[in-house]
Amino acid sequence: MRPDIVQAVELLRSPEPGAVDQAIQLLQGTVFSFSMKICGHREDAEDTMQEVLFKSLPYLRKIENPQALAVWLYKVTRNRCWMSRRRSKFAPAHTMSLDELMPDRMELEALTGTGSKTPEAISIAHQETERLQAAVLRIPAKYRLILVLHDMEELSSMEVARITGLREGTIRVRLHRARLFVRRELASLDIKRTRKSTGKRRKPVDCRRIFAGLSDYMDGVVDDLTCKKFQEHIQNCAPCVHFLEDLSRAVERCRSYRVDCPPETAATVRKLLVQEYLRLSA
Secondary structure: OOHHHHHHHHHHOOOOOOHHHHHHHHHHHHHHHHHHHHHOOHHHHHHHHHHHHHHHHHHHOOOOOHHHHHHHHHHHHHHHHHHHOOOOOOOOOOOOOHHHHOOOHHHHHHOOOOOOOOHHHHHHHOOHHHHHHHHHHHOOHHHHHHHHHHHHOOOOHHHHHHHHOOOHHHHHHHHHHHHHHHHHHHOOOOHHHHHHHOOOOOOOHHHHHHHOOHHHHHOOOOOHHHHHHHHHHHHOOHHHHHHHHHHHHHHHHHHHOOOOOOHHHHHHHHHHHHHHHHHHHO
16 A cells, blocks of 8 residues: 555544645545556546546544545546546557467567667667557556556555456456556567567467466565475576566566656646535534
């Protein structure tokens, strides 16, 4: 869970002057950032932030558990985003299969190269934030929601399950596929070549056996026997070592990504929110 929500709950219980304003500011950032990652449109995110927070005001003082507040906020925000979202022209309509997301042997072997960056890769690196946002918005909605909640909003699989109503096993499957999609989009290899090579070329059989569980292995949620099998394979498969590093980098980039509400808009809305909160609390 984001520390912002925990801090906001503490501030709402504080008698210090300005504590309410600080709490509302933290909640604004959470709702706006989440909305932008889900819908990708500033106007929709601003409208969602304002509507969700005004709706939350009568309940904020009563909620003492940060986890309960997080689940409620994300549920309401998700529903509002789903109602107002505009379908991205980049978003694929089909369900993502592991087979199409798994690199073929050519791509795996290319990952073990010298690691030197081409001029094109260096140029792309300067547009990292834009590329990440575009990659996330290309993920089909039901997978994107899980990635955003788990990796970007720092919620556990159990908390994501409470928000979405899905089983934790389903959460883990969708999370892994969303991570693989983002990794593919952000790969340092030439994108056109990568897509061309992942078509009909043969996937390594031994690597395929562990591919579905890579996220669970990365997150440390596999049993000891499975963990041992993964380690044995990876120790003897240099391409898989590099692929796992590539996947880990993509996940870290997702976790560090944040988008802030424009200060002028945030300040104007926050003033109204604080006034209404104080009126309701009087």
